[in-house]
Amino acid sequence: MRQYFYTCIFLFGCVTTDAQLFEENADSLFKAGEYELAAVRYEMMVFTSEEDEAIAELLLKKSQCYKALGDFMESTKVLERTSSQISSELRLKVRYEKALVYYLNGQFQASYGELLRLKLVGQKLPEAYTHLEVLNLFAQGKWEDAKVLLGSDSFKLNEAEIDDIFAGRIKYKNPNMAYKLSLFLPGVGQAYSGYFFKGIVSATAQSALVGFSAYSLYSGYFWTGGMSGVALFYTFYLGGARYAKSLAIQHNDEIAQLLSKRYLDHIK
Amino acid sequence: MSTVKLLTTGITMSKRSSLFAFFILLLSVNMKAQRFSEGGLGFVKHLENISAYKESLLFLKKYEQAYGESDTTFLYQGRASYFVKDYNQSILYFDQVSENDIDYWNQAQFYAGWQSVRVGDLESAKDYFQNVTSEKSIRGLKSLELAGLCLLTGDMPQYEQYISNLANIGFEYKTHYEALEFVHERIVNRKQKSPLIAGLMSAAIPGAGKFYNGKAGQGSLSFITSAIMGMQAYEGFRKDGVESARFIIFSSLFSVFYVANIWGSVVGVRVDSMQFNQENYETVLLHMHIPIRLRYN
Numbered sequence: 001m002r003q004y005f006y007t008c009i010f011l012f013g014c015v016t017t018d019a020q021l022f023e024e025n026a027d028s029l030f031k032a033g034e035y036e037l038a039a040v041r042y043e044m045m046v047f048t049s050e051e052d053e054a055i056a057e058l059l060l061k062k063s064q065c066y067k068a069l070g071d072f073m074e075s076t077k078v079l080e081r082t083s084s085q086i087s088s089e090l091r092l093k094v095r096y097e098k099a100l101v102y103y104l105n106g107q108f109q110a111s112y113g114e115l116l117r118l119k120l121v122g123q124k125l126p127e128a129y130t131h132l133e134v135l136n137l138f139a140q141g142k143w144e145d146a147k148v149l150l151g152s153d154s155f156k157l158n159e160a161e162i163d164d165i166f167a168g169r170i171k172y173k174n175p176n177m178a179y180k181l182s183l184f185l186p187g188v189g190q191a192y193s194g195y196f197f198k199g200i201v202s203a204t205a206q207s208a209l210v211g212f213s214a215y216s217l218y219s220g221y222f223w224t225g226g227m228s229g230v231a232l233f234y235t236f237y238l239g240g241a242r243y244a245k246s247l248a249i250q251h252n253d254e255i256a257q258l259l260s261k262r263y264l265d266h267i268k
Numbered sequence: 269m270s271t272v273k274l275l276t277t278g279i280t281m282s283k284r285s286s287l288f289a290f291f292i293l294l295l296s297v298n299m300k301a302q303r304f305s306e307g308g309l310g311f312v313k314h315l316e317n318i319s320a321y322k323e324s325l326l327f328l329k330k331y332e333q334a335y336g337e338s339d340t341t342f343l344y345q346g347r348a349s350y351f352v353k354d355y356n357q358s359i360l361y362f363d364q365v366s367e368n369d370i371d372y373w374n375q376a377q378f379y380a381g382w383q384s385v386r387v388g389d390l391e392s393a394k395d396y397f398q399n400v401t402s403e404k405s406i407r408g409l410k411s412l413e414l415a416g417l418c419l420l421t422g423d424m425p426q427y428e429q430y431i432s433n434l435a436n437i438g439f440e441y442k443t444h445y446e447a448l449e450f451v452h453e454r455i456v457n458r459k460q461k462s463p464l465i466a467g468l469m470s471a472a473i474p475g476a477g478k479f480y481n482g483k484a485g486q487g488s489l490s491f492i493t494s495a496i497m498g499m500q501a502y503e504g505f506r507k508d509g510v511e512s513a514r515f516i517i518f519s520s521l522f523s524v525f526y527v528a529n530i531w532g533s534v535v536g537v538r539v540d541s542m543q544f545n546q547e548n549y550e551t552v553l554l555h556m557h558i559p560i561r562l563r564y565n
Binding site: 221 | 315
C-alpha cells in the first residue's frame, strides 16, 4: 500500500514539474512587469483548473496582462473565453472588464452593449464605468444623449460645467446627409461638414467645368463639350459627393475626440 | 523536489518496491529527455487549440531553458511559428527535428517542405519532401506533395509518374490530385500569345491587341477612349485648322493615348501570363497545404 502512495506522490511530482518552470508565481510576474510571461503562467493555471469559477478568475487576470501590454484585441479574446456559469459577482467583474477593453479596442458598440446589459440587471454602475458610458456615447456620436446623461443625478456636474464641456459648435454631421447635399448642389456637403473652404473650391471647379461644357456646346464643339466637359464634370460631381461624406465622418471623429478630451480633463 | 522525496523514503521501503520505484524514475527521466512529460505536451496542445501561438513559443523557450532542447520542443516551436506565418523561422525549427521519432520527423519535413514552396525555395522543398520516409500511411501524401512541386517546377514527365502513382495509393487525396490534374491540363492546353502581334494589332486599331489577348472589356474601353480623343482632335482640325491650339492640344492627347494603348497591349500579354502562373501557383499551393493540415492537426 505504501509504495503505491509514494508512487502516486512521485507521479504527481512529474506532472506538476512543468508548472515549476517559472520560479515566481503569476502574480509576482505580473507585479514585476513581466506581462508576457505572466500571461503564459496564468494560462498554465487555467489549463490545470477544472472549475469555471477559478478559470474565469484566472482569465480575468490574464486579460489584465494583455491590457497592460496594450494588446486590447487579445485581451477581449481572453475575456470572451470565460464561461457564463459563474457567480453573479464574478460575472459583473468580467462584464466591467469587457466594457473597458472593448472601449480601448475601439469597439464602442460592443462596449456600450456590455454597459447596457449591466444596467438592465438593475446594477448601478460604479463611478469609473459611468465615465466609460459617457465616453462611449461621445465616440458613437450620440452627444445629445451624453448631455442628458451628464445632467442626471449620478453626475455631480452643474449646468455651467456641462456647458463648458459642450462649448463651441458641437453638432453631429450626418455623412449621408453630406453626400446628398453635395449631389443637390456641389460644394454644399463639404460646407455642411464644416469645411467651408473645401466646399468653395469644389463648387468653383465644378461650375468652371459646367461653363466650359456649355460654352463648347454653344460654339458647336460637340465632342469637346460632351467628352472633356460633361464627362469630366460628372466624375468630379460624384467624387465631390463622396469626399463630402468622408469629411463628415472626419468631422465627427474630431469632435468626439475633443469632447472626450475635455471630459477627461474635467474629471481629473 | 519530489524525486528527492522518493529517494530518501525509498531506503525504508522494501527491496521490491524500491526497485519498482527506481524503474519508474528511470522511465520518467528517459521520457523527459526524449519527449515532453504529458503535462507539458498537453499544455502546448491546449495553447494551439486556443490559438495562443506566441504564448506557446514563450512557454517552449522557457521549457528548453529548464529541461533542454528536444525534438518535441523543436517540432512545436516550428508549428507555432508556422501558425503565426513566420515561415522562415519555422523552417529553421523544423530543420532541427531529428530522425529519432519517425512521426515527428515526417511531420517536420512536410511542414518545412510546404513552407519552402510558400517562400519560393523550390529546391529545398524537393529535398524536404524526399526526406519523408516511405511508410505506407503517408506514401500517398508524399507523392501528392512531390507531384504538386513538379507541376510548379515544370517537370511534367516526373509529374505524370507521381500522379499515376497516386491513382493507385492515394485514393483519399482524390479531390486534391484532381485539382492538380486540372491545373496540369490548363498549362498543357494554354496557347501562348505573342506581345509583338498584340502591339501591331493595337497600332492598326486601338484596343484590338487587347481583344487578341482575350480582354474584350479592356479592348472596347481603349477603343472608346482613343475614339473620343481622336474625334475631339478631328473637331478642332475641321473647325479651327491645323495650327489652332485646340487641335494641337487634343491631337497630342490622342497621340499619348494611342501610344500608351500599344504599350499597354504589349505589357498586357506579359501581365496575363504572369497572372496565369500566379493563379496556378495559388491553386497548387492550396491543394498541397490542405492534406498536410488534415494529416497533422
